[in-house]
Structures are given as C-alpha cells and as structure tokens.
Amino acid sequence: MGSLFRSAEMTLCQLFLQSEAAYACVSELGELGLVQFRDLNPDVNVFQRKFVNEVRRCDEMERKLRYLEKEIKKDGIPMLDTGENPEAPQPREMIDLEATFEKLENELREVNQNAEALKRNYLELTELKQILRKTQVFFDEHEGGAANNPTESMTRALISEDSIARQTGPVQLGFVAGVILRERIPAFERMLWRACRGNVFLRQAEIETPLEDPSTGDQVYKSVFIIFFQGDQLKTRVKKICEGFRATLYPCPEAPADRREMAMGVMTRIEDLNTVLGQTQDHRHRVLVAAAKNIKNWFVKVRKIKAIYHTLNLFNLDVTQKCLIAECWVPVLDLENIQLALRRGTERSGSSVPPILNRMDTLEDPPTYNHTNKFTSAFQALYDSYGIASYREMNPTPYTIITFPFLFAIMFGDFGHGAIMALFGAWMVLKEKPLAAKKSDNEIWNIFFGGRYIIMLMGCFSMYTGLIYNDTFAKSLNIFRSSWKISNLTYDYVKTITTSHMLDPATDDYAGDPYVFGLDPAWQLAENKIIFLNSFKMKLSIIIGITHMLFGVAISYFKNMHFNNRLNIICEFIPQVVFLTFLFFYMVILMFIKWFMYFASNKKEDFTVGTRCAPSILITFINMVLNKPTPCEEGCLTSNMYAGQIGIQKFLLFCAFICVPWMLLAKPLLIQRERKKSALHPLNHNQLHSATENGDASEPIHMNNTQAQPPVPAGHDDDEPMSEIYIHQGIHTIEYVLGSISHTASYLRLWALSLAHAQLSEVLWEMVLNKGLTVEGWAGGIAVYIIFSIWACLTISILVLMEGLSAFLHTLRLHWVEFCSKFYSGGGYAFQPFSFEIILELAGQVKEE
Amino acid sequence: MAICGPKLSLCGLIISVWGVIQLALMGIFYWVEAVALAEDLPExxxxxxxxxxxxxxxxxxxxxxxxxxxxxxxxxxxxxxxxHQFWLNNRSSLSV
Structure with missing residues (x-):
C-alpha cells in the first residue's frame, strides 16, 4: 500500500464504448465510483448536447417525485427508507417509470382538486349552519322586541332621516346575514357606521370552532354577522361593503319556519358531504401510502439515470456514430476493477464488442486521490480543507493521527475532562451504525459525528497527559505516594501558615527520588506550583515544537526524493535542517543538559551546580546569537554549562548563518548556470524542470472547491524568468528563517493553553464546588447535591466544550501553519470520481436544506 | 406519567450517573483524609x-x-x- 503516505497513482485513460453498451457501462462505473470523467466538449452549450432530452425527462420525473414527497410529508405518512440501493434501471424502464409517475401525479392532483372543491362546499355549508343557528338568537330578540313595542326600538334611528317612514306605517327592515374573518370585525363595523351614517344595525356572534380554509389549509376564526337596514339604497351600500371586506353573504329566509327547514336541509347535506370527504381522504391516503413505500427507491433510480446521462453528455461521439469516446482519470491500482466493471456492463447490455480502455500519456497534473476509510477520512479532511495535496506529494495524514491528538492533549491535560471527551467519542464510535442511519440534519452534530475518531483519540490522549500533569478536575491523585513529607511540624509553625506552603526541593522535605509517574501531587497545594509548572511546561512545549518542525522538514526530504529533486535537497533541505538543528535543536539540548547537571541543594560544595548558578536557557540562547558573554553570579565561576561552550556556540552560529545565503542563492545560481549550459548544448533539462515545479511551499493554496478546474498542462516552468526564480527563493528563505523563530515561539501556545486550562478548572472548583463542600454540618449533603450539578454543567460547557474547541483550533493551526509550511505545497486538485454514492448523498443534502 | 421531556431526562440521567460515581469516590477520598481535598473543608x-x-x-x-x-x-x-422518565419517553415515542 504505497498510497498511505502519498496520494494514489493516477493515469489518464481513453475509453471507447459502443453506443448501445455505453449506458450500462457508465452505470457500472458509477456503482464502482473510481473514475473521474473529463468534459470532452466544454465548448458545447448544455442545450446542444446529445442526451439533453433524457436529462430533461429525468428532471421532470424528479419534479413529480418531489411533488409526491411534499404531499406525503403533508399527510405525515412515514416514508419507508430501507437503505437499499437499487441499480440504475435500463433506459427502457424509464418509460415505465415516467408513466407511473405521470399517473400518480395526475391522480393526486385530481384528488386534491376534488378535495378542495368538497372542502369549499363543506365550509360554505358549515358557515350557513352557523348563521342559521346564531341569527336565530337575533331574530328571537327581534320578535320579542316587536311584540312589546312594535315601532319604538326599530325606528328610532330612522326618525331623523325623514318623516316618510312614519307616514308609510310600520317600518319594513331588510337584513343580510353573512360570515367574516374575526379580525376584520372592528374595521368592518366602523366602515358600516360611517358609510351608512349610523343607519344600519349590526349584530355579530363569534363562531367558537375554527374553520379550515380550503385553499391554504389554515385554521381561521370567523364571526357571524347580521345587518339590519332599511331601503334598497342602504342594501346595495351594505352589500358593497360586505364584498369589500370579503365577507360571504348567505341567503337567510325571513320566516322562522323556512329557516328551520333550511337548517334541516343544511344538516343533511353536511352529513352527505362528510361521507364523501371521508372517502376522498381515504383514497388520497391509500394513493400516498402506496407511493411512500417506493418513493425513496424511485428517487434513487431517477437520480442514477440522470447522473448517467449527464456523464454521457461529457463524451465525444465517434465519426461513425457507433461508439462514444470518453477520457477519464483512473487510479492505476484500480484498473483491474474498472475493466471488470466495464465487462459486466457490456454483458448486461448484451453487446458483443468489448469496451476498450487505453492509457494515455499526458503532461497535465493528475488529480489527488487519497484512499481513506472511516477512521482516516476525518484526519484527511483536516488537510483537505487547508489545501488539497499536490499529486503524489507526501500526505501528512498518517502522522497526524498521532500528532494531532497529542498536541491537543498537551493543551487539554486533565484526566477528568479527557475522560468525558473520550467517553463521548467512544459512544459515537460504538453506536456508529445506528447514529449514521439517523441522518440528522443538525450541522453541529454532524461535525461532531464526522470527527468521532478524532474526539475519541483526543480524549484518550488528554487522559494520559492529565495523569502526567496529575490533574483530575484540578485535583491531584496521590497514587504512588508523594515524595514530599512534612518535617518538624509544630503548633507554632502551623499557626504561622496562612495560605499555602512553598515547596523547596533543596530542603529535607523532598525525599530525593521523584514521584513514579507524572507530577508529584504535593505540588497541587504548593504556593510555587505555577512557577514550577511554567518552566516545566514551557520547556516541554519548545522541545515538542522543535521536534515537530524537524519532522516536517524531514518529510520534505522524502518528498524531494520521490520527485527525484536533488537540487532541492542540496539547496533547501540540507541548509534548512542545519539552520534548525544548529540553532534551535541546540537549545533543546541545552535544556536537557540543564536538567541533568543542575539540581537544588543547600550544600556548600554543590553551589556551582545549584539553583543560583543554573544559567537561564533563554538568556544563553539570546547571547549566543548576539555573540555576547553571559554574565554570571560570583562564586559560580562560569556561566557555561560545559567546557568549550563558547567555541562550539560560535561554530554553530556560523554554520547557521552560512545556511541563509545558501538557501537564498544556491538554487537560482545553479539553475542559471544550467540554463546557460543548455543554451549552448540544447539537451534535456528534466532535472531542473521538476526542481521549480514541486519545491515551492509559498505557492498559493487552492481551497477545496467543489468544481476544481483541471490546471493547464504543466511543463512551463523552464520558461519562468530568472528574476522570478530569485524572488521566489528570496521569499521562501525569508519565510523559513523568520518562520523558524516565530514558529518556535508559536509552539509556546502549548504551554499557555495548558496553563489556562489548568487555572480555569481550578478556579471553577474553587468558586463553585468548593462552596458546596465547605458548608458545615448535615446541610452540606444537600448543598453538595445542588452545587455539583451546577459545577457539572459548567465543566461540560466551559471546560470541555469551549476549552476543547479552543485547544482544537490551536492544534489545527500548529499543524497547518507550523508543520505544513515545512513541506506541504498543497497545490493539487481533488479527485472527484463519478460515483452514485456521492451523487445521492449530495442530492439528499440539498433536499434537506 | 412523563414530567420531563426526552432531553431533560437524558440530561438528568447523565449528570446523575456522573454525580453518583464522582461523589461516591470523593466520599471515599474524604474518608481516607486525602490531602488534596484539605482545602475543601469547612474552615x-x-x-x-x-x-x-x-x-x-x-x-x-x-x-x-x-x-x-x-x-x-x-x-x-x-x-x-x-x-424512569427516560424509559417512559422512549416507550411513548415508540408506540406513536
């Protein structure tokens, strides 16, 4: 498996397919998902391609299916998702499918139309029923009033109008009854009052039950109203207003007997309508249930057909029209599989002519294809989102599987928090299949689930570093007996201790042999804990950082070796290694020397190796670069750690400085000389060609675009003018030299975040849980119960989620910037195979959005 | 009868499992008079x-x-x- 460390070897192939067999072959390739087709007629308009009709038909089918799906969802019928993956149907089956969908759609539309008409009818009848019922009350009042005082109550408002009313005897009041939306009532009333100058009498009553609007399906509240008025003019006016307010008017007979009869009639009609409506609903339901069983299956089929025709549109027609020509990128290792798939396709289509697969030579850069599985894909995604690796360059993913969780854990070192994270990750990993089947559209959850293996590893590594730091929710565990003991403890001494105690390794308190594993738990209570931890963690992060960077530079060696790029190795890799080792790795060595040589002691004879004489590494290093002597305390004799330190440091510094012009000038000068030579003897200069092409880390990074355009054919680097080569090399050198300083400092974030995390969790314990634990007496139990849950929630939200996210981002940065800048060019474009799996997944996502 | 929703009952479930484990352990550590917990005692x-x-x-x-x-x-x-609540919620969601 050479493809673990590099992307797979790709080759451009030409594929000749017999017209009849093309469909079946492409379908087989889509199931396989290992072939990326190239568009052979990019100049042709989408509408002028060969299979545009078929694509259009598929689109139409998809639209019908979406309509069906919408209707199914509206009725809340569960759609059966068996997860089965039917093969792309034969082209002739397409007609059957089309017919089925057509029939279903028409049926459904008809049913819907009928249902809507019926519902409208039903609504009208219900409204009429309500009117009859409500107005009954008004009429009852009316008649009651009329019996008592025939003229008074009804004519009062009209008196002022004129005296004609009186002359004609008892007034004949007309009325209209109708139904209106409840929220329109106030405006309606005001309008009536104004337009008719107060000469109408409006009574209204609310309908308690909401009615269903047939066109929208919403539940609306309505009111019944009845308007009394006199005269035809007013009648037309009132009717106009009713129309304007979209009120529905219903005829309402005046005689009580007629009304009663009408009410009876309405009731029977409603009942009839109810049965018909029920039957319509049943029918609709049956149709939809039948469709729901197959809809997912149909979707898959239609999308596959569409994808196949889309792909066929990319092909070229042969002159004889008998065969289709395709060009595709193929992983070399999978050629066998592809041949088999093609043969299957030919057999299925019953064609006798086997398809021909030809390997082609090309100058183009092939796409980058990394084989991944469910474990490595998340790690690969980390780098792909930074920039797709150039073809066949070293893929950092395998190393990242360890370095990423490890650097994360250095910042997130707490056994308790790590355990929570690891449990969460492990749960997702163990429940992988049921969780994946759920297909949640919650974006945050999907991110977590996609990175489940990273989360689990990060959690496990954090548990380890938590044990090293001896932090479990900011408390230390004394598993192996602390090496510190309390000596000469007296009453007076205890009285003097106010807060905490300073641990001094020079005294007898320290037993002399260190704690077996990790940090001594005694430090947790010490006053000088942070001072001690800072120096320890800072050194640790520098050591790890420089190792990490050196590792990155080492990877660039293997990359250049692979591309047979001797020039880059001599002119870049070697000076880079020398520069980094002689300056920065030397600092790491100094740290180890200091750890081994110096120790805390109060004895006179140990003074020169004691705490006061131990030189500061940073000062030593700065003075080494500035070429200055380091001052030392009296009695220490020297500020050097070993004999001949000054000389060695001068030598190292000299070598490192030599490397700068070496990096800056050697490569351009060599290229220039070579060019002059080749101008004299026009020979091949392949070695140089690859030198400039692949060694450039400062190339712009192509983001992971979904439609990465294939780059223009390579092989143009020889034409790059010398000035540009100089400038590139200058930028590259400056970036590396300044970078190694700033990147080394950048790794201090390992210390800073780990300090922040430890302090934050300590503060949380002190400020929250401690308050519950220090409650005196038996009430403490209750207090602990309540406060623990608050503390637990805060621990999860702040320390695990927020701090975890920040540590994750810093780790990502360390990998992208500090690590990748040493070797990664990331100038490739992704391999996008024609695969049904991917197409269906994408289609599903789009639908959910 | 279900008082808590599915999310609340799950949250309660997780916190109480955690609480039982951690508080029982802390009780043991207090019992053996762990120095690390000396700061978390009444004054x-x-x-x-x-x-x-x-x-x-x-x-x-x-x-x-x-x-x-x-x-x-x-x-x-x-x-x-x-x-119990979690079980109730699960059962009711299954039966629907």
Missing part, C-alpha cells in the same frame, strides 16, 4: 493544640465524607427518577 477557626487541630480536621473530613455520600444517594434517586 477551622480556633484550636488549642496540634492534637486538637488534627481532631477537628478528622471531624471535618468525616462530615464531608458523609455529605458526599448523601449527595451521591440523592443522585441515585435522581438517577432512578430520570431513568
């Missing part, structure tokens, strides 16, 4: 001799151990309640 205001100081400390440790176990027991009850 000792006055003492006459070293022995008196020790006695008060031991007292405080024991009291806190009991308190932790009480809290752990309360979480055990919470666990039972939320597990």
């Amino acid at each position: 000792i205001e006055e003492y006459h001799s070293l022995d008196d100081f020790y006695a008060q400390m031991t007292n405080g440790y024991q009291q806190n151990a009991y308190n932790c176990w009480i809290a752990a027991l309360l979480y055990l009850i919470t666990l039972a309640v939320s597990a």
Whole structure:
C-alpha cells in the first residue's frame, strides 16, 4: 500500500464504448465510483448536447417525485427508507417509470382538486349552519322586541332621516346575514357606521370552532354577522361593503319556519358531504401510502439515470456514430476493477464488442486521490480543507493521527475532562451504525459525528497527559505516594501558615527520588506550583515544537526524493535542517543538559551546580546569537554549562548563518548556470524542470472547491524568468528563517493553553464546588447535591466544550501553519470520481436544506 | 406519567450517573483524609493544640465524607427518577 503516505497513482485513460453498451457501462462505473470523467466538449452549450432530452425527462420525473414527497410529508405518512440501493434501471424502464409517475401525479392532483372543491362546499355549508343557528338568537330578540313595542326600538334611528317612514306605517327592515374573518370585525363595523351614517344595525356572534380554509389549509376564526337596514339604497351600500371586506353573504329566509327547514336541509347535506370527504381522504391516503413505500427507491433510480446521462453528455461521439469516446482519470491500482466493471456492463447490455480502455500519456497534473476509510477520512479532511495535496506529494495524514491528538492533549491535560471527551467519542464510535442511519440534519452534530475518531483519540490522549500533569478536575491523585513529607511540624509553625506552603526541593522535605509517574501531587497545594509548572511546561512545549518542525522538514526530504529533486535537497533541505538543528535543536539540548547537571541543594560544595548558578536557557540562547558573554553570579565561576561552550556556540552560529545565503542563492545560481549550459548544448533539462515545479511551499493554496478546474498542462516552468526564480527563493528563505523563530515561539501556545486550562478548572472548583463542600454540618449533603450539578454543567460547557474547541483550533493551526509550511505545497486538485454514492448523498443534502 | 421531556431526562440521567460515581469516590477520598481535598473543608477557626487541630480536621473530613455520600444517594434517586422518565419517553415515542 504505497498510497498511505502519498496520494494514489493516477493515469489518464481513453475509453471507447459502443453506443448501445455505453449506458450500462457508465452505470457500472458509477456503482464502482473510481473514475473521474473529463468534459470532452466544454465548448458545447448544455442545450446542444446529445442526451439533453433524457436529462430533461429525468428532471421532470424528479419534479413529480418531489411533488409526491411534499404531499406525503403533508399527510405525515412515514416514508419507508430501507437503505437499499437499487441499480440504475435500463433506459427502457424509464418509460415505465415516467408513466407511473405521470399517473400518480395526475391522480393526486385530481384528488386534491376534488378535495378542495368538497372542502369549499363543506365550509360554505358549515358557515350557513352557523348563521342559521346564531341569527336565530337575533331574530328571537327581534320578535320579542316587536311584540312589546312594535315601532319604538326599530325606528328610532330612522326618525331623523325623514318623516316618510312614519307616514308609510310600520317600518319594513331588510337584513343580510353573512360570515367574516374575526379580525376584520372592528374595521368592518366602523366602515358600516360611517358609510351608512349610523343607519344600519349590526349584530355579530363569534363562531367558537375554527374553520379550515380550503385553499391554504389554515385554521381561521370567523364571526357571524347580521345587518339590519332599511331601503334598497342602504342594501346595495351594505352589500358593497360586505364584498369589500370579503365577507360571504348567505341567503337567510325571513320566516322562522323556512329557516328551520333550511337548517334541516343544511344538516343533511353536511352529513352527505362528510361521507364523501371521508372517502376522498381515504383514497388520497391509500394513493400516498402506496407511493411512500417506493418513493425513496424511485428517487434513487431517477437520480442514477440522470447522473448517467449527464456523464454521457461529457463524451465525444465517434465519426461513425457507433461508439462514444470518453477520457477519464483512473487510479492505476484500480484498473483491474474498472475493466471488470466495464465487462459486466457490456454483458448486461448484451453487446458483443468489448469496451476498450487505453492509457494515455499526458503532461497535465493528475488529480489527488487519497484512499481513506472511516477512521482516516476525518484526519484527511483536516488537510483537505487547508489545501488539497499536490499529486503524489507526501500526505501528512498518517502522522497526524498521532500528532494531532497529542498536541491537543498537551493543551487539554486533565484526566477528568479527557475522560468525558473520550467517553463521548467512544459512544459515537460504538453506536456508529445506528447514529449514521439517523441522518440528522443538525450541522453541529454532524461535525461532531464526522470527527468521532478524532474526539475519541483526543480524549484518550488528554487522559494520559492529565495523569502526567496529575490533574483530575484540578485535583491531584496521590497514587504512588508523594515524595514530599512534612518535617518538624509544630503548633507554632502551623499557626504561622496562612495560605499555602512553598515547596523547596533543596530542603529535607523532598525525599530525593521523584514521584513514579507524572507530577508529584504535593505540588497541587504548593504556593510555587505555577512557577514550577511554567518552566516545566514551557520547556516541554519548545522541545515538542522543535521536534515537530524537524519532522516536517524531514518529510520534505522524502518528498524531494520521490520527485527525484536533488537540487532541492542540496539547496533547501540540507541548509534548512542545519539552520534548525544548529540553532534551535541546540537549545533543546541545552535544556536537557540543564536538567541533568543542575539540581537544588543547600550544600556548600554543590553551589556551582545549584539553583543560583543554573544559567537561564533563554538568556544563553539570546547571547549566543548576539555573540555576547553571559554574565554570571560570583562564586559560580562560569556561566557555561560545559567546557568549550563558547567555541562550539560560535561554530554553530556560523554554520547557521552560512545556511541563509545558501538557501537564498544556491538554487537560482545553479539553475542559471544550467540554463546557460543548455543554451549552448540544447539537451534535456528534466532535472531542473521538476526542481521549480514541486519545491515551492509559498505557492498559493487552492481551497477545496467543489468544481476544481483541471490546471493547464504543466511543463512551463523552464520558461519562468530568472528574476522570478530569485524572488521566489528570496521569499521562501525569508519565510523559513523568520518562520523558524516565530514558529518556535508559536509552539509556546502549548504551554499557555495548558496553563489556562489548568487555572480555569481550578478556579471553577474553587468558586463553585468548593462552596458546596465547605458548608458545615448535615446541610452540606444537600448543598453538595445542588452545587455539583451546577459545577457539572459548567465543566461540560466551559471546560470541555469551549476549552476543547479552543485547544482544537490551536492544534489545527500548529499543524497547518507550523508543520505544513515545512513541506506541504498543497497545490493539487481533488479527485472527484463519478460515483452514485456521492451523487445521492449530495442530492439528499440539498433536499434537506 | 412523563414530567420531563426526552432531553431533560437524558440530561438528568447523565449528570446523575456522573454525580453518583464522582461523589461516591470523593466520599471515599474524604474518608481516607486525602490531602488534596484539605482545602475543601469547612474552615477551622480556633484550636488549642496540634492534637486538637488534627481532631477537628478528622471531624471535618468525616462530615464531608458523609455529605458526599448523601449527595451521591440523592443522585441515585435522581438517577432512578430520570431513568424512569427516560424509559417512559422512549416507550411513548415508540408506540406513536
């Protein structure tokens, strides 16, 4: 498996397919998902391609299916998702499918139309029923009033109008009854009052039950109203207003007997309508249930057909029209599989002519294809989102599987928090299949689930570093007996201790042999804990950082070796290694020397190796670069750690400085000389060609675009003018030299975040849980119960989620910037195979959005 | 009868499992008088001799151990309640 460390070897192939067999072959390739087709007629308009009709038909089918799906969802019928993956149907089956969908759609539309008409009818009848019922009350009042005082109550408002009313005897009041939306009532009333100058009498009553609007399906509240008025003019006016307010008017007979009869009639009609409506609903339901069983299956089929025709549109027609020509990128290792798939396709289509697969030579850069599985894909995604690796360059993913969780854990070192994270990750990993089947559209959850293996590893590594730091929710565990003991403890001494105690390794308190594993738990209570931890963690992060960077530079060696790029190795890799080792790795060595040589002691004879004489590494290093002597305390004799330190440091510094012009000038000068030579003897200069092409880390990074355009054919680097080569090399050198300083400092974030995390969790314990634990007496139990849950929630939200996210981002940065800048060019474009799996997944996502 | 929704009962379930484990362990650590927990004891205001100081400390440790176990027991009850609720929620969601 050479493809673990590099992307797979790709080759451009030409594929000749017999017209009849093309469909079946492409379908087989889509199931396989290992072939990326190239568009052979990019100049042709989408509408002028060969299979545009078929694509259009598929689109139409998809639209019908979406309509069906919408209707199914509206009725809340569960759609059966068996997860089965039917093969792309034969082209002739397409007609059957089309017919089925057509029939279903028409049926459904008809049913819907009928249902809507019926519902409208039903609504009208219900409204009429309500009117009859409500107005009954008004009429009852009316008649009651009329019996008592025939003229008074009804004519009062009209008196002022004129005296004609009186002359004609008892007034004949007309009325209209109708139904209106409840929220329109106030405006309606005001309008009536104004337009008719107060000469109408409006009574209204609310309908308690909401009615269903047939066109929208919403539940609306309505009111019944009845308007009394006199005269035809007013009648037309009132009717106009009713129309304007979209009120529905219903005829309402005046005689009580007629009304009663009408009410009876309405009731029977409603009942009839109810049965018909029920039957319509049943029918609709049956149709939809039948469709729901197959809809997912149909979707898959239609999308596959569409994808196949889309792909066929990319092909070229042969002159004889008998065969289709395709060009595709193929992983070399999978050629066998592809041949088999093609043969299957030919057999299925019953064609006798086997398809021909030809390997082609090309100058183009092939796409980058990394084989991944469910474990490595998340790690690969980390780098792909930074920039797709150039073809066949070293893929950092395998190393990242360890370095990423490890650097994360250095910042997130707490056994308790790590355990929570690891449990969460492990749960997702163990429940992988049921969780994946759920297909949640919650974006945050999907991110977590996609990175489940990273989360689990990060959690496990954090548990380890938590044990090293001896932090479990900011408390230390004394598993192996602390090496510190309390000596000469007296009453007076205890009285003097106010807060905490300073641990001094020079005294007898320290037993002399260190704690077996990790940090001594005694430090947790010490006053000088942070001072001690800072120096320890800072050194640790520098050591790890420089190792990490050196590792990155080492990877660039293997990359250049692979591309047979001797020039880059001599002119870049070697000076880079020398520069980094002689300056920065030397600092790491100094740290180890200091750890081994110096120790805390109060004895006179140990003074020169004691705490006061131990030189500061940073000062030593700065003075080494500035070429200055380091001052030392009296009695220490020297500020050097070993004999001949000054000389060695001068030598190292000299070598490192030599490397700068070496990096800056050697490569351009060599290229220039070579060019002059080749101008004299026009020979091949392949070695140089690859030198400039692949060694450039400062190339712009192509983001992971979904439609990465294939780059223009390579092989143009020889034409790059010398000035540009100089400038590139200058930028590259400056970036590396300044970078190694700033990147080394950048790794201090390992210390800073780990300090922040430890302090934050300590503060949380002190400020929250401690308050519950220090409650005196038996009430403490209750207090602990309540406060623990608050503390637990805060621990999860702040320390695990927020701090975890920040540590994750810093780790990502360390990998992208500090690590990748040493070797990664990331100038490739992704391999996008024609695969049904991917197409269906994408289609599903789009639908959910 | 379901009082809590599915999310609340799940949350209660997780916190009470965590609480039972951690508080039971902390109770044990208090019982064996772990120095790391010395800061998390009620303040000792006055003492006459070293022995008196020790006695008060031991007292405080024991009291806190009991308190932790009480809290752990309360979480055990919470666990039972939320597990029951969780089960109810699950069952009702299945039957629909």
